[in-house]
Amino acid sequence: MTCVEFKEIAALFAAGALDPPERSAAEQHLGEPTHDGCFEALRRASDTWDAVGRSLPPLRPDARVWQGIASRIEQKPRAAAIRTWTGWAVAAALALAVVGVQGARIRAERRAATLGAASAERDQCARDLAEARSDAVLQREALALLASPSTQVVALAPQQAGASITARALVNLPSRAAVLYAAGPPAPSGKDYELWVIRGDKKLPAGLLRTQPSGAILARIDPALLSETPDALAVTVESAGGAPQPLGPIVLVGALPHT
Numbered sequence: 001m002t003c004v005e006f007k008e009i010a011a012l013f014a015a016g017a018l019d020p021p022e023r024s025a026a027e028q029h030l031g032e033p034t035h036d037g038c039f040e041a042l043r044r045a046s047d048t049w050d051a052v053g054r055s056l057p058p059l060r061p062d063a064r065v066w067q068g069i070a071s072r073i074e075q076k077p078r079a080a081a082i083r084t085w086t087g088w089a090v091a092a093a094l095a096l097a098v099v100g101v102q103g104a105r106i107r108a109e110r111r112a113a114t115l116g117a118a119s120a121e122r123d124q125c126a127r128d129l130a131e132a133r134s135d136a137v138l139q140r141e142a143l144a145l146l147a148s149p150s151t152q153v154v155a156l157a158p159q160q161a162g163a164s165i166t167a168r169a170l171v172n173l174p175s176r177a178a179v180l181y182a183a184g185p186p187a188p189s190g191k192d193y194e195l196w197v198i199r200g201d202k203k204l205p206a207g208l209l210r211t212q213p214s215g216a217i218l219a220r221i222d223p224a225l226l227s228e229t230p231d232a233l234a235v236t237v238e239s240a241g242g243a244p245q246p247l248g249p250i251v252l253v254g255a256l257p258h259t
């Protein structure tokens with residue numbers, strides 16, 4: 001492994017998200033006597049990951065667990081379901097790092113274990129796994145953002161005393177990519193958290209933040225909203241389903257540094 005190659009995967013290394021062979025190759029590389037910025041890249045990735053990752057420990061899906069779920073489900077065949085489940089199992093096994101999966105996985109396992117149960121259970125299990133899978137995709141996007149030196153980490157500050165939701169956004173303006181991490185209790189019953197991109201006096205709706213079973217929220221910000229540099233990101237509490245303009249209380253705000 002070269003220094004250039006190491007720096008490309010430093011963020012994944014810091015997050016513990018490399019496959020064992022990649023990880024040992026990276027460790028071996030760090031043991032070499034001279035480097036071109038490898039330790040700086042690693043320190044930066046670790047610091048950033050510590051900052052953003054406290055609420056979202058990177059988790060590895062265990063391929064055997066997923067295969068086990070798939071095989072148990074296949075014992076109770078439903079033709080359409082088998083294809084889908086197998087696809088999920090493969091996708092999950094391929095995922096390098098998954099956030100928020102553990103809660104979903106435990107529930108999925110429990111449900112799969114009692115699979116004589118009604119198809120409603122199976123459907124819920126499918127939703128849990130689908131949710132976990134979309135988390136994995138977003139987590140990989142977030143890790144890719146972390147690895148880029150042009151990514152800014154924007155901390156969103158609570159606007160209300162005692163607010164327990166926290167959020168940080170990884171924003172890469174050159175590539176118009178941004179992922180928001182949040183953690184905290186779900187929105188009150190009948191309400192949703194809604195994310196806003198603020199530019200001047202415009203408040204552009206950027207989607208609802210749905211809490212995952214783990215308590216984590218991961219959301220991708222629509223690249224179209226990043227075509228011009230936003231001034232800030234904000235989260236409000238709105239009626240379920242959200243609103244085209246913010247009406248509810250603001251819970252989080254984070255300003256983007258203008259360079």
Ligand SMILES: [Zn+2]
Pocket residue numbers: 002003004006029034035036037038
């Ligand atoms: Zn090196």
